[in-house]
Amino acid sequence: MSTRNFIKYLARKVTKNLENIDEENISKLIDFLLHADRIFTVGRGRSALVSELFAIRLLQLGFNVSAIGERILDLAPPIGGKKDIVIAVSGSGETEEVITYCNAAKRRGALIVGITSFEDSPLSNIADLVIIVKGRTRKWHYKMFLEREIEGEREPITHEGSLFEISTIFLFEAIIDELYKRMTGAEKGD
Numbered sequence: 001m002s003t004r005n006f007i008k009y010l011a012r013k014v015t016k017n018l019e020n021i022d023e024e025n026i027s028k029l030i031d032f033l034l035h036a037d038r039i040f041t042v043g044r045g046r047s048a049l050v051s052e053l054f055a056i057r058l059l060q061l062g063f064n065v066s067a068i069g070e071r072i073l074d075l076a077p078p079i080g081g082k083k084d085i086v087i088a089v090s091g092s093g094e095t096e097e098v099i100t101y102c103n104a105a106k107r108r109g110a111l112i113v114g115i116t117s118f119e120d121s122p123l124s125n126i127a128d129l130v131i132i133v134k135g136r137t138r139k140w141h142y143k144m145f146l147e148r149e150i151e152g153e154r155e156p157i158t159h160e161g162s163l164f165e166i167s168t169i170f171l172f173e174a175i176i177d178e179l180y181k182r183m184t185g186a187e188k189g190d
Contacts, residue, residue, distance in 0.1 A: 026175065029131065037084060038084045040110070041054055042098055044090070046165045051088075058179075081108060093116035093124055
């Protein structure tokens with residue numbers, strides 16, 4: 001398959017993933033973000049990079065946001081309460097470090113938004129709002145990210161291994177666009 005044909009193929013798969021996302025949940029997330037005091041994004045591995053990218057885009061819109069990722073998971077600022085939102089990105093919905101962070105944040109009163117491929121995951125079970133983004137096709141034997149890396153348990157090095165992250169990046173960019181429009185009064189196509 002040529003590179004151009006592969007790009008078209010991948011774009012179709014991402015489009016299908018995005019078309020299956022519950023529009024009502026996206027709207028709820030946008031409303032939550034607009035009323036949040038502070039926003040925390042969290043993820044591990046490639047999901048950490050996706051959540052950090054979203055945090056940067058939110059920061060560019062003027063939101064008070066912290067990215068809790070690979071390098072700073074142990075340096076996370078304390079969560080204050082009910083107007084704080086945690087956006088947790090985990091394709092499997094099982095990554096132990098993400099679940100631990102979300103459980104602690106929930107005890108402190110934060111709203112938890114889970115972005116995952118699995119409705120029946122620990123992340124989905126503790127989240128106040130779940131947005132299902134298809135792409136992950138398997139769950140992990142090891143629940144901790146570091147443990148998976150040490151044991152060599154990884155997604156295949158194919159597009160299927162990154163489909164969740166690619167789709168989530170597109171979702172987050174659409175959310176940023178909608179936030180920008182609501183905050184500035186810009187019309188579609190501006």
